[in-house]
Structures are given as C-alpha cells and as structure tokens.
Amino acid sequence: MTHNxxxxxxxxxxxxxxxxxxDRVLDLGCGRGVxxxxxxxxxxxxxxxxxxxxxxxxxCVKRGVPAYHGDVQALLxxxxxxxxxxxxxxxxxxxxDDPDAILAEGLRVGKRVTVGFVNHGFWLNRFxxxxxxxxxxxxxxxxQWYETLxxxxxxxxxxxxxxxxxxxNIENRxxxxxxxxxxxxxxxxxxxxxxxxxxxx
Amino acid sequence: xxxxETAPHVCPEExxxxxxxxxxxxSQEPFHFESGGIIPGLTxxxxxxxHLNAAKDNAILICHALSGNHHCAGVRSIDERKSGWWxxxxxxxxxxxxxxxxxxxxxxxxxxxxxxxxYSINPETGERYRLDFPKLTVHDMVKAQALLLDSLGVDRLxxxxxxxxxxxxxxxxxIDFPQRVGRYIAMxxxxxxxxxxxxxxxxxxxxxMRDPIWDNxxxxxxxxxxxxxxxxxxxxxxxxxxxxxxxxxxxxxxPTEDAGKEHFDVEFEVESYLRYQGQSFVGRFDANTYLYLTxxxxxxxxxxxxxxxxxxxxxxxxxxxxGFTSDWLYPPQGNREVAExxxxxxxxxxxxxxxxxxxxxxxxxxSPELYDLIRTFLDR
Numbered sequence: 358m359t360h361n362x363x364x365x366x367x368x369x370x371x372x373x374x375x376x377x378x379x380d381r382v383l384d385l386g387c388g389r390g391v392x393x394x395x396x397x398x399x400x401x402x403x404x405x406x407x408x409x410x411x412x413x414x415x416x417c418v419k420r421g422v423p424a425y426h427g428d429v430q431a432l433l434x435x436x437x438x439x440x441x442x443x444x445x446x447x448x449x450x451x452x453x454d455d456p457d458a459i460l461a462e463g464l465r466v467g468k469r470v471t472v473g474f475v476n477h478g479f480w481l482n483r484f485x486x487x488x489x490x491x492x493x494x495x496x497x498x499x500x501q502w503y504e505t506l507x508x509x510x511x512x513x514x515x516x517x518x519x520x521x522x523x524x525x526n527i528e529n530r531x532x533x534x535x536x537x538x539x540x541x542x543x544x545x546x547x548x549x550x551x552x553x554x555x556x557x558x
Numbered sequence: 559x560x561x562x563e564t565a566p567h568v569c570p571e572e573x574x575x576x577x578x579x580x581x582x583x584x585s586q587e588p589f590h591f592e593s594g595g596i597i598p599g600l601t602x603x604x605x606x607x608x609h610l611n612a613a614k615d616n617a618i619l620i621c622h623a624l625s626g627n628h629h630c631a632g633v634r635s636i637d638e639r640k641s642g643w644w645x646x647x648x649x650x651x652x653x654x655x656x657x658x659x660x661x662x663x664x665x666x667x668x669x670x671x672x673x674x675x676x677y678s679i680n681p682e683t684g685e686r687y688r689l690d691f692p693k694l695t696v697h698d699m700v701k702a703q704a705l706l707l708d709s710l711g712v713d714r715l716x717x718x719x720x721x722x723x724x725x726x727x728x729x730x731x732x733i734d735f736p737q738r739v740g741r742y743i744a745m746x747x748x749x750x751x752x753x754x755x756x757x758x759x760x761x762x763x764x765x766x767m768r769d770p771i772w773d774n775x776x777x778x779x780x781x782x783x784x785x786x787x788x789x790x791x792x793x794x795x796x797x798x799x800x801x802x803x804x805x806x807x808x809x810x811x812x813p814t815e816d817a818g819k820e821h822f823d824v825e826f827e828v829e830s831y832l833r834y835q836g837q838s839f840v841g842r843f844d845a846n847t848y849l850y851l852t853x854x855x856x857x858x859x860x861x862x863x864x865x866x867x868x869x870x871x872x873x874x875x876x877x878x879x880x881g882f883t884s885d886w887l888y889p890p891q892g893n894r895e896v897a898e899x900x901x902x903x904x905x906x907x908x909x910x911x912x913x914x915x916x917x918x919x920x921x922x923x924x925s926p927e928l929y930d931l932i933r934t935f936l937d938r
Contacts, residue, residue: 403904411910414908414931415910415930417908421938425909426911427894427909432898436901440902
C-alpha cells in the first residue's frame with residue numbers, strides 16, 4: 358500500500374464515522390468517486406459526487422457512483438434546504454472560487470457538513486517558508502506553484518476563526534499529525550497535518 | 559486527484575455489423591394516440607444487430623434523432639458506401655458492442671422510412687395519411703416501440719440510448735416504462751424546448767407550408783415542396799453545428815473560382831455544403847413528416863402538467879445524461895436541468911458534459927470520451 362493510499366484511508370475512516378447508515382451524501386470535489394464508493398460499501402449511503410474533471414466523472418460511472426459533471430455552486434443552488442444528510446468537502450474548499458458563499462450553501466443543503474483540509478499552518482510549512490522563503494513541495498503539495506490549480510490554502514486557526522465569524526457550530530473535529538496516521542492532540546494549528554471538521558448551523 | 563486509477567479499457571478489435579436488412583413489425587390492432595386519434599394498425603420498420611440471449615436480458619434500444627431512421631449500423635448492400643447513422647458506435651467491439659448486446663433500432667412512429675406516419679398508406683383508404691395522421695407525441699412514439707419489443711419477446715431492456723429526439727424518447731421510456739428499462743443514456747436532449755428551439759422549428763415549418771407546392775399537405779410525393787423542405791433543412795442543419803465547428807470546417811473557403819458565375823451563385827464552401835444538405839434531404843425525407851415530428855418535439859414538456867420532478871418521479875433505472883458545451887440547440891443547461899431533477903429526487907443519475915466543437919451533432923461524431931462513457935455505463 359502506498360503512503361498516499363494509507364493516508365487517504367485514515368481520512369475516509371474518520372469521515373465515515375460521522376455518516377449514518379443510509380445517509381444521503383453529497384461529495385463536492387469528488388474526484389474519482391473513491392470516498393463515495395467507500396461510504397456506499399461501509400454505510401450504504403445514497404451518494405452523489407460533483408467534479409469538474411471528466412476523468413473523475415468517468416471513473417465515478419465505472420464505480421457506479423452517481424456523479425454530476427460541473428460547477429459546485431450552480432448545482433447546490435438547485436437543491437432545497439436539508440436535501441442531503443451530509444455535504445462533504447474533502448480537500449476541495451481550498452480550490453473554491455467563493456468558499457464563504459459555497460460553505461454557506463453547503464450548510465443550507467446539508468444537515469451537516471464535513472470539511473477535510475490540509476493545515477497550511479503545519480510547522481514544516483512555516484519552517485520551509487521561514488528558512489527558504491519558498492512554499493513546501495512534498496507528498497501533500499507535490500507540485501510547484503506554477504503546475505497547480507489556483508489554490509487558497511488555510512490553517513486550522515484560520516478555519517476556526519471563519520466558523521466563529523459565521524456562527525457555524527463545530528460538532529466534531531479530528532486533527533491528524535504530520536504523517537496523517539495518528540491523531541494530533543495538542544497545538545493543532547502547529548502540529549496537525551490534516552484537519553477534519555463536522556459542522557452544522 | 560491522487561487516487562491510483564484502474565487500467566484503461568482494453569478495447570477488443572472493432573468491426574462492422576456488415577450487411578443488414580430491415581424488418582417490419584406490423585400490428586393489426588388499432589393504435590391509440592395520446593391526442594385521442596386512432597389509426598387502424600401500426601407498422602414500425604426496424605433493424606437488429608447481434609443476438610438476443612437466452613435470458614432475453616441483453617437488448618439495447620437505440621432511438622434516433624429527428625431526421626434519422628432505423629438504419630443505424632452496417633450497410634444495406636455491398637455497394638453502399640455510407641454506413642448507418644451511428645456506425646461509429648454500434649458494432650462488434652464498439653461502445654455498443656453487438657457481440658454482447660442485441661441492438662434494436664426502429665424508425666420512429668410518425669417517421670417516413672417505413673413506419674406508420676403521415677407518409678405511410680392508410681389501409682382504410684389506400685391513400686397516404688398526410689395531414690389526417692393523428693397528432694403525435696413522444697409518448698406515442700415510445701408506446702409504439704414498446705409494442706415492437708413485445709413482439710420480439712423483450713420484456714426488459716438492458717438499456718435505452720438516444721440523442722436529441724432520441725434522447726427525449728429515452729427519457730420518456732424511463733418515465734413511462736420503469737419496469738422495462740435497465741438503464742438509459744440520454745444525450746443532447748432537454749426536458750422541453752426553449753423558445754429558441756420552437757422558433758427554429760416553426761421557421762422550418764413555415765418554409766414548408768409557404769411553399770405553394772405543399773398544398774395543405776396534398777402534394778404529389780414525386781413532386782414534393784422541395785424548396786420549402788430544403789430551406790427548412792438548411793436552417794435546421796446550422797443549428798446542429800456550432801460556430802467554431804463551421805469555422806474550422808469551412809471558414810471563408812471558396813470552391814474553385816469560376817469567372818462565369820452569377821452574383822448569387824454558390825461562392826463559399828459553406829453555401830455549397832448547406833445547399834447540398836438541403837437538396838439531399840428532399841430526396842430522403844417527407845415534408846409532412848417534418849411538420850409532425852418537429853411539432854411533437856415542440857410540445858414535448860416534462861415540466862407538465864405538475865413539475866419536472868413530479869414527471870421524473872416514476873424513473874427507477876440508473877441514467878446517464880450527456881450534454882455538449884457547443885450545443886446551442888439543446889444547450890448544456892437543458893440537459894443539466896434533467897440530471898439535477900433526477901438527483902433532487904434521489905435517483906441514480908449521472909451528468910457528463912463534453913467539450914466538442916460539433917454542436918448539437920456532437921453525439922454523432924466519433925469521440926473517445928463519449929464512447930468511453932457509453933461503454934463504461936453499459937458494461938458496469
């Protein structure tokens with residue numbers, strides 16, 4: 358098993374913990390539909406994936422995961438309040454054009470929202486920038502800035518501040534350490550490599 | 559995304575279905591239309607490719623577009639150079655694999671390629687129906703196809719597939735016969751025509767009806783209202799292409815210069831192409847049929863009588879809806895609207911949108927992405 362795959366599965370297990378049997382789940386930025394396939398197997402969810410990549414959609418078709426090829430915001434607008442039990446943003450919030458509005462929409466359409474994100478405040482990121490004046494290039498951020506999509510990374514404390522400012526309730530949260538394998542218990546903004554939040558309004 | 563992916567499709571050797579022959583399904587039972595009209599019997603001309611298996615669960619119904627017909631794959635004689643309209647996609651080893659599936663394609667009810675329609679002979683009078691043919695809906699077309707399937711012993715289809723008018727029939731199938739549809743693929747379609755689509759259709763109808771030869775539909779089939787029908791087709795054909803596609807294909811290219819040309823003779827290649835398309839259409843399509851089919855499409859409305867969600871609520875089969883970015887006749891948003899409603903209803907539905915320059919006709923063009931999608935969806 359590759360390190361990436363192991364890491365992904367830890368992430369999946371935590372996301373699955375907050376999903377109830379048979380839930381209706383919307384995965385925004387679903388990629389190839391691997392998470393939804395996992396949730397379908399573990400929790401028998403009705404899951405819909407959304408992605409802008411054709412390859413992602415094709416892969417969802419292969420996995421038998423219903424998917425929508427297009428813009429997240431436009432699709433969310435077509436759903437009524439609480440249409441889904443859970444809306445998931447797994448490593449996709451940093452790629453959104455208008456995260457504030459889209460998270461608000463996610464919280465309208467979903468009874469609960471899961472946000473999983475890479476903590477940009479992780480000590481190694483800070484260290485790299487301090488030392489070299491360059492952003493980190495590693496397994497988590499494998500490409501140079503000029504090879505990546507427009508991205509808007511943020512830290513644990515920035516996300517906490519956002520939730521406070523928008524009166525979003527943090528029902529649960531889990532921080533993973535730098536290698537994403539074990540949980541991080543202290544000073545998450547410094548020591549967490551990855552964070553997963555369970556939100557409601 | 560960083561997930562490892564399964565190996566790409568290994569495509570078996572592709573082949574053609576070869577020489578094909580049509581058959582006629584003939585029912586002596588009166589056929590009742592949604593409008594209340596009745597015809598004394600029903601004929602549907604169709605072709606099949608591949609073999610129905612013992613379990614009778616490998617049948618795929620292909621629904622053709624407005625000007626298409628039952629001949630979607632292979633050739634009708636050894637001398638024929640042009641294959642059926644979807645020969646790229648239908649055949650052994652092709653996305654709709656005739657070595658695995660039993661493929662059925664029928665000329666739509668109301669069509670003019672051998673099925674009952676304004677152009678066919680009314681057995682009671684011995685004359686063509688012409689405008690006496692009952693008002694026609696997409697629902698009627700699907701109901702007629704269901705009778706054909708009964709006669710073939712196919713209770714449940716592995717899949718229904720269609721684009722444009724065929725896409726609407728496909729959706730109608732999923733709505734009207736949920737127990738008979740295993741899955742469906744609706745391409746370049748919509749839940750109803752927008753004003754622009756109705757406007758184009760009516761302009762086409764007006765071109766036909768204002769041709770004096772039309773004579774309230776009573777023209778001699780050997781002397782059809784060719785000017786009107788050709789102009790209708792030329793205009794409609796433009797709506798099937800895209801700006802970028804036409805620019806790439808024709809631009810401002812001129813055929814060989816001819817000093818003796820009159821001012822308004824063909825000058826640009828695009829003119830020559832469209833005039834040819836218009837003229838060849840007159841030779842293979844009936845003007846009254848064009849009026850009936852376009853009207854049926856204009857009236858198709860999955861939003862009525864209550865709402866789109868209400869209409870789609872009977873669907874049970876998994877569906878794949880495919881829109882094309884360059885389609886300005888049935889634009890992506892019309893396709894999306896269908897998929898969004900299905901997802902709102904908690905159905906197993908997928909929407910894919912392909913960027914191709916071929917406009918509305920994109921689904922007819924050989925496209926690896928579309929074919930991957932179709933193959934994957936049919937085979938999963």
